[in-house]
Amino acid sequence: MNAVDQDTARPPSPSERYRAVRRHSEALIDGLSAEDCLLQSMPEASPLKWHLAHTSWFFETFVLERALADHAPFRPDYRMLFNSYYVGVGERMPRPERGMLSRPPLDEVLAYRGWIDQRVLALLDSAAGADWRELIELGLQHEQQHQELMLTDLKHHFWRNPLHPAYRPAPAAADPAAGPLEFIDYAGGLVEIGHGGQLRPGSDFSFDNERPVHRCWLAPYALASRLVCNAEYLEFMRDGGYARPELWLSDGWEACRRGQWQAPLYWQPAEGHGGWRLFTLHGDELLPPDRPVCHLSYYEADAYARWAGARLPTEAEWEHAARLASAGAEPAPLQLFGRAWQWTASAYLPYPGFRPDAGAVGEYNGKFMIDQMVLRGSSVFTPPGHARPGYRNFFPAATRWQCSGLRLARDPG
Structure with a gap:
């Protein structure tokens, strides 16, 4: 062996x-x-x-x-x-x-x-x-x-270094083709969300903000089969997405104007290949069209979803679909884990019956349940074995430096 x-x-x-x-x-x-x-x-x-x-x-x-x-x-x-x-x-x-x-x-x-x-x-x-x-x-x-x-x-x-140094060499494997973006329908209904198991080190861990397991009602919904890719986001930019206030939440428009956002973080104007280059931990490279777009704020993700005639999923919708996928349900959404964190439409709030861990260690999650939005999944930077369907990541809505992208959702019909 x-x-x-x-x-x-x-x-x-x-x-x-x-x-x-x-x-x-x-x-x-x-x-x-x-x-x-x-x-x-x-x-x-x-x-x-x-x-x-x-x-x-x-x-x-x-x-x-x-x-x-x-x-x-x-x-x-x-x-x-x-x-x-x-x-x-x-x-x-x-x-x-x-x-x-x-x-x-x-x-x-x-x-x-x-x-x-x-x-x-x-x-x-x-x-x-x-x-x-x-x-x-x-x-x-x-x-x-x-x-x-x-x-x-x-x-x-x-x-921030003008030399844009590389951390490690780029991997040899090319990004796979994005493939068509389709929507997978879910019936919804009364579903269980959250973690209810007992702690078994390394196999069934949960943070206190993932507990307790609870029921919630989901109306029928549809979830995109994969993440939005760079080429698709570039179409939003070419259609004036960063200059159209009707697509943006009020606070998001102010953040966009204040930060002079014209593209996701780490995008740089360049000759050819859509007119953009991308800074990565491997240095600068031509913008890869099929790679999931990342380093978006919640505001940018929400504006893109409006432009696309869709919306962001709630965290309960995302988790419900992820748990069905982990149980082998078909068809299953792709890129749930390991590519980019996915903004949801859910504010970071306690689950019904939430209790923080006892003592000072209980300051870990609960006291941040204000002015934050939930992200689900994991990213290329997440260490192996750390992702799970119930994991609740959270950041302020204007955050762009995390590896955060988006998956679309929509209502039936």
Whole structure:
């Protein structure tokens, strides 16, 4: 039996899973300099060094400090430097100033990660380890979220550099043809949305904002068979989409005017190929027409949907279709996962009966349930194994630096 067969036959142990997730974070900085890891191109993005430290801070603050009576911190000042938004934990380094942290140096942050790993793995292998597996799994899922943020943040950091450096070489495989966009009909009815299972590390995890499972009524609806691609979005632009206020929500039109938006983020005017080039983590390239359009704000996605005579799906519609697809229903929508996050028409609000996790760790999701819109699916930057039908991503409506695209929906008839 080869290694792949073994992995398929036996789920990883908690220690193996911990090691794999933590190694992946450090693999993301392979080939980068310490200077690359300190960049902060805007207040919403963080330096990669900060991500590496903060994800370790999470394990120290919420696991080791509580599990080990004799725990002594790696450095006491890390408690403030690498706290993100946990008010219940204490003081925080202001988010827009994380790029000021030239000290501690990257080597020390990596040493901190090793120090944390040694202690968490010892805890997992101890008699008390089973009592902390659920919280450690939460920390790993949190780290996987930051792994995606490391890539989206780095892309913006490099975009702001006039040299437009490449992070890694481009993959050899070409984008597949988009194919026709069709609509799949769903009968709707009384459906179950949300997560209701018990936590099984690595296999049945859910964040508190995915719970509890609840019923909701869906009118009949239709969902596009795939995501909107670059060539289709370019037609919206050529038809004056960015200059037609009747297509835009009021706040979206103001954001569009204020930001002088003329195209999705990372598009650049160029000769030929539709007149545009695209900045990617592999450097600049000609705009690929069949690739799903991404780096759209909610406002742009909503305006395109109006222009196309359609709308954005609600998150319940999206999840219902995704769960049917995962159960083998045919026909199933394509590109649900792994290409671009998909804006929905749903505000980020608590499910009926929502209860945040207890303690300071409960600040993780619930307190952001205001002025945000829900995205569903996952993107090319999402780490393997992290996506699932019930996952609720969320960002403010004007956000463009995340890998966010759109899937159309419409009512029958």
